[in-house]
Amino acid sequence: MRVLSASELLSAWERGLAQMPVQRALTLLAAACPETSVDTLAKLSIGQRDAYLLTLREWTFGTQLLSLATCPSCRERVELNFNVADIRIASNFELAEAYSLSIAEYELHFRLPNSQDLAAIDSYTDISKTRYFLLKRCLLTANQNGQAITADQLPTDIVDAVVQRMAEAEPQADVQLKLSCPSCSHQWQETFDIVSFFWNEIDAWAYRVLREVHTLALAYGWHETEILTLSPGRRQFYLEMVSK
Ligand SMILES: [Zn+2]
Numbered sequence: 001m002r003v004l005s006a007s008e009l010l011s012a013w014e015r016g017l018a019q020m021p022v023q024r025a026l027t028l029l030a031a032a033c034p035e036t037s038v039d040t041l042a043k044l045s046i047g048q049r050d051a052y053l054l055t056l057r058e059w060t061f062g063t064q065l066l067s068l069a070t071c072p073s074c075r076e077r078v079e080l081n082f083n084v085a086d087i088r089i090a091s092n093f094e095l096a097e098a099y100s101l102s103i104a105e106y107e108l109h110f111r112l113p114n115s116q117d118l119a120a121i122d123s124y125t126d127i128s129k130t131r132y133f134l135l136k137r138c139l140l141t142a143n144q145n146g147q148a149i150t151a152d153q154l155p156t157d158i159v160d161a162v163v164q165r166m167a168e169a170e171p172q173a174d175v176q177l178k179l180s181c182p183s184c185s186h187q188w189q190e191t192f193d194i195v196s197f198f199w200n201e202i203d204a205w206a207y208r209v210l211r212e213v214h215t216l217a218l219a220y221g222w223h224e225t226e227i228l229t230l231s232p233g234r235r236q237f238y239l240e241m242v243s244k
Helices: 006-016 021-032 038-042 046-061 115-121 127-138 156-169 194-220 224-229 232-243
Strands: 064-070 077-083 099-103 106-110 139-144 175-180 187-192
Touching: 006 021, 006 194, 006 224, 021 038, 021 046, 021 115, 021 194, 038 115, 046 115, 046 194, 077 175, 099 156, 106 156, 115 127, 127 139, 127 156, 194 224, 194 232
Parallel strands: none
Antiparallel strands: 064 077, 099 106, 106 139, 175 187
């Protein structure tokens, strides 16, 4: 993986505009990992994908992350300021090919969900069905009292237990922020989604950069490519000259 230039990031943003979040994540990774096939990237587990996205975000916009949350108790807007290191979960990333779970008379083998699985279940809005279809895709073998069974024959509590085990195997896929309200001291947890967080930042960045290109192109007659290769500092300098 490598750092994206301003021009490459803009191209990825343009492609991602019409895409669903699961595809946007792959568009960004494919741009930053030209040596890896999109198919290989799509088969990364969600935790691995998110760890790469977090690194790409760090290379693109730095280590600090700023966000806003609303206190569920008093509705106060809480400003969050945290570091990439706070949400990077240490992992040796030697993930197993398959995981197993023995529960009651059931013996199950499964793999961890990847982007292809998330894309396939994107259309399901019913959360109970989503969990079931995710499991169905990731289930390798299932036995009840030594007899092979299919995913359809698994009771709901066993489905829930496997989905829970998948989440435990890969905490980077489900990052929880522990928040505390400065106004009423209420404490709660919120999910941090690197895909939507990073995408919103790229979106805001792209609009700003395109406005800058417009201003400089009008003032100096430069081409977009020339303006985008300027360092942010130099671009800023010329923008200040133009506004004087
Ligand atoms: Zn509060």
